Amino acid sequence: MNTDDLPAGIMPLGPPLTPAGYDELTGLPNRALFHDCLRQALLLAEQHNDKVALLCLGVDNFKFVNESLGHAAGDQLLTEVARRLRGCVHQQVPLARLGDDEFLVVLGGLRASAEVAPVCENIFAALAPGMTLDGQYLHASTSIGIALYPQDGTDSATLMRYADQARSRAREHGGAKYQFFAAEMNQRTLERIAMEAALRMCIARDELLLLYQPLVDLQSGEIASLEALVRWEHPSMGLVPAHQFIPLAEEAGLTGAIGAWVLKRACRDLRNWHASGQNRLKVALNISPRQLAEPRFAHSVAAMLAEAGLAPSALTLEITEAALMQPGSAAEVAELKAIGLSLTLDDFGTGSSSLSNLKRFPFDAVKIDSAFIREVVSDAGDAALSKTIISMAHHLGMQVVAEGVETEAQCDFLRRNMCDLIQGFFFAPALSPAGIDALLAEGRTLPSHLLRIQRPQRKLLLVDDEQNIVSALKRLLRPDNYQVHTANSGQQGLDLLAQHQVDVIVSDQRMPGMLGADFLRKARELYPDTIRIMLSGYTELQSVTDAVNEGAIYKFLTKPWEDELLRGHIAEAFRLKEIADDNERLNMEVRTANHELAAANRRMEQLLLEKQRQISRDEISLQVAREVLQHLPLPVIGLDDQGMIAFINGAAELLFQHSGHLLGDEASRVLPELFAPAAASGATLPHQASVQGQRYTVVVHPMGERSASRGSLITLTRAVAA
Ligand code: C2E
Numbered sequence: 001m002n003t004d005d006l007p008a009g010i011m012p013l014g015p016p017l018t019p020a021g022y023d024e025l026t027g028l029p030n031r032a033l034f035h036d037c038l039r040q041a042l043l044l045a046e047q048h049n050d051k052v053a054l055l056c057l058g059v060d061n062f063k064f065v066n067e068s069l070g071h072a073a074g075d076q077l078l079t080e081v082a083r084r085l086r087g088c089v090h091q092q093v094p095l096a097r098l099g100d101d102e103f104l105v106v107l108g109g110l111r112a113s114a115e116v117a118p119v120c121e122n123i124f125a126a127l128a129p130g131m132t133l134d135g136q137y138l139h140a141s142t143s144i145g146i147a148l149y150p151q152d153g154t155d156s157a158t159l160m161r162y163a164d165q166a167r168s169r170a171r172e173h174g175g176a177k178y179q180f181f182a183a184e185m186n187q188r189t190l191e192r193i194a195m196e197a198a199l200r201m202c203i204a205r206d207e208l209l210l211l212y213q214p215l216v217d218l219q220s221g222e223i224a225s226l227e228a229l230v231r232w233e234h235p236s237m238g239l240v241p242a243h244q245f246i247p248l249a250e251e252a253g254l255t256g257a258i259g260a261w262v263l264k265r266a267c268r269d270l271r272n273w274h275a276s277g278q279n280r281l282k283v284a285l286n287i288s289p290r291q292l293a294e295p296r297f298a299h300s301v302a303a304m305l306a307e308a309g310l311a312p313s314a315l316t317l318e319i320t321e322a323a324l325m326q327p328g329s330a331a332e333v334a335e336l337k338a339i340g341l342s343l344t345l346d347d348f349g350t351g352s353s354s355l356s357n358l359k360r361f362p363f364d365a366v367k368i369d370s371a372f373i374r375e376v377v378s379d380a381g382d383a384a385l386s387k388t389i390i391s392m393a394h395h396l397g398m399q400v401v402a403e404g405v406e407t408e409a410q411c412d413f414l415r416r417n418m419c420d421l422i423q424g425f426f427f428a429p430a431l432s433p434a435g436i437d438a439l440l441a442e443g444r445t446l447p448s449h450l451l452r453i454q455r456p457q458r459k460l461l462l463v464d465d466e467q468n469i470v471s472a473l474k475r476l477l478r479p480d481n482y483q484v485h486t487a488n489s490g491q492q493g494l495d496l497l498a499q500h501q502v503d504v505i506v507s508d509q510r511m512p513g514m515l516g517a518d519f520l521r522k523a524r525e526l527y528p529d530t531i532r533i534m535l536s537g538y539t540e541l542q543s544v545t546d547a548v549n550e551g552a553i554y555k556f557l558t559k560p561w562e563d564e565l566l567r568g569h570i571a572e573a574f575r576l577k578e579i580a581d582d583n584e585r586l587n588m589e590v591r592t593a594n595h596e597l598a599a600a601n602r603r604m605e606q607l608l609l610e611k612q613r614q615i616s617r618d619e620i621s622l623q624v625a626r627e628v629l630q631h632l633p634l635p636v637i638g639l640d641d642q643g644m645i646a647f648i649n650g651a652a653e654l655l656f657q658h659s660g661h662l663l664g665d666e667a668s669r670v671l672p673e674l675f676a677p678a679a680a681s682g683a684t685l686p687h688q689a690s691v692q693g694q695r696y697t698v699v700v701h702p703m704g705e706r707s708a709s710r711g712s713l714i715t716l717t718r719a720v721a722a
């Protein structure tokens with residue numbers, strides 16, 4: 001390239017270079033010399049009131065070449081890149097190698113920043129042709145970061161820093177790009193530094209809090225576990241979600257301290273839930289790779305659990321595949337398992353998703369990442385992947401959790417495909433402990449039509465002559481989702497029972513026309529499977545105790561009632577009814593299965609009998625055939641399919657009496673005369689043989705043409721003399 005090739009507006013500049021300031025490998029100026037050039041370019045630009053661009057170049061695949069092909073190839077790559085760069089910018093344009101794969105170019109005398117782009121394109125074009133390094137043909141590519149004087153900075157140190165940041169950005173975006181430094185990029189860096197400093201203080205300032213998101217069991221519809229998700233109550237930014245600060249905390253080495261705080265807080269909250277009666281509830285914690293790598297991590301978890309008086313099985317640790325990549329992770333995970341903790345492989349499908357991780361590590365469950373759940377009902381690929389993960393995990397004896405479930409359609413898909421648990425906004429977002437308390441008190445469950453095994457809707461009949469009582473009961477029971485029928489008298493109740501199937505009946509006692517006890521007695525006679533509850537303020541003892549003793553009433557409850565207690569009794573009655581229904585269904589299934597088994601046995605017996613008859617028929621015909629053959633005047637010898645003598649009739653025995661006992665011997669060995677030389681090749685044509693000085697015609701008859709027998713029959717007839 002000569003001066004004419006430079007884009008318009010670019011002036012060649014720079015002092016003559018001295019050999020002492022040169023990089024040994026590439027022969028380009030080094031850092032010290034380059035600083036002088038840059039300072040001089042900036043001085044000139046200030047005098048002439050024009051712009052300067054500082055280009056910071058990095059060779060994208062240098063690290064790869066160095067590591068895979070060796071340092072000699074890495075050096076060759078840098079030398080070749082330097083040669084091509086030198087060739088595509090003017091001799092007097094300062095170009096330097098800073099170290100490693102980093103090169104710098106100064107473009108002075110610019111009128112507009114747009115003049116830089118063609119130079120970058122020239123550089124890309126110069127590097128585009130492939131090169132051969134250590135016998136390997138490859139292409140080099142470069143990422144270029146650009147800082148401009150005076151808009152981005154006026155001193156060389158600032159410009160160098162900004163150009164370097166812009167180059168990192170270009171590389172983050174996939175490399176082979178140029179990227180101007182943007183003020184917001186600098187702003188982001190500063191924010192990040194400030195955030196990291198603030199993050200270091202967050203525990204001391206008591207700015208962390210834990211939210212909990214329910215994991216719901218698709219079989220029972222109930223909350224099975226809560227995932228603890230940490231939040232940072234930032235003084236000016238408000239509530240910061242974990243995904244915005246956990247990666248930064250991980251880089252800054254702060255996840256250990258945060259993790260210890262989370263563990264302590266979660267144990268405290270879980271102990272409170274257990275104390276309030278929710279003793280089956282579990283909590284899941286996210287464990288960062290650095291936490292897992294901490295020495296004595298398992299020990300500290302065990303100590304914390306012991307201090308809180310919690311069983312290890314109440315705690316689940318969620319571990320990502322990235323954490324499993326670290327050396328020593330297998331031993332650490334095994335130790336956590338040995339303590340008795342449940343382990344979940346988190347975000348499955350996003351990392352290396354290695355099947356061997358599923359097999360190698362003792363996980364109890366795997367969490368399908370929300371990225372696959374998002375489109376699971378519209379994208380065939382995501383649907384297939386989710387189904388495969390579920391089936392694979394089940395085969396390995398693990399449970400499957402789907403995270404990020406936001407819609408009923410996604411939940412329904414997962415239910416149908418045997419997923420075990422779901423987590424996501426569809427059921428509940430992450431909530432404060434108080435929010436979880438409210439959810440538990442409300443008894444929120446998944447609606448029955450979204451359960452893996454569907455229960456028919458629970459049907460209730462309320463009978464009371466006071467309409468306001470019926471209305472109050474209906475209101476009270478609304479959250480329980482029952483299908484409610486109402487009647488104001490015993491007779492109306494019976495009419496309704498005749499039209500609708502009902503599981504549980506709640507009836508008042510004192511009603512005009514028919515007493516509640518009589519109504520429930522009739523209901524029992526006609527519909528014995530119903531569960532019947534009396535709810536009465538009036539205890540006319542005799543008729544009620546009679547009805548209870550006859551079994552017409554399952555429970556007697558008094559008015560005024562206590563809301564939660566009454567709801568509990570009715571729910572219990574439905575559970576009882578469902579258990580009875582399940583028993584009935586199982587009983588029917590067992591009986592049906594027994595019938596089918598009996599029918600199958602019967603068919604088997606008949607088949608066996610028929611077979612036995614067939615066998616004895618075959619035996620008889622065999623005996624008849626043997627008898628006939630035995631008495632034939634013609635010598636007959638039977639061979640099995642191995643060529644052994646299996647049968648020999650009287651005439652043959654007589655003819656071969658000189659050969660001794662023949663049965664069970666190999667015919668070709670003991671009676672070679674029966675086989676013509678051609679027989680060896682499978683021919684069965686008659687041939688002549690001499691036995692006891694007589695000529696015989698020997699015929700081999702292969703068996704099995706008209707029966708299932710195998711082997712052959714050999715007959716001998718006296719040959720007629722010619
Ligand atoms: P994760 O373990 O996969 O957590 C699930 C993330 O998905 C949470 O984000 C949660 O708020 C969000 N999420 C839940 N339901 C839905 C939904 O229906 N739709 C969508 N789009 N998102 C949903 P969050 O709280 O920001 O946490 C992000 C990640 O930060 C977590 O991913 C976890 O890896 C990490 N993390 C959270 N808490 C902790 C912690 O205490 N310690 C460590 N080391 N990491 C944590």
Ligand code: MG
Nearest residue numbers: 227286318346
């Ligand atoms: Mg998680």
Ligand code: MG
Nearest residue numbers: 346347367403
């Ligand atoms: Mg996850």
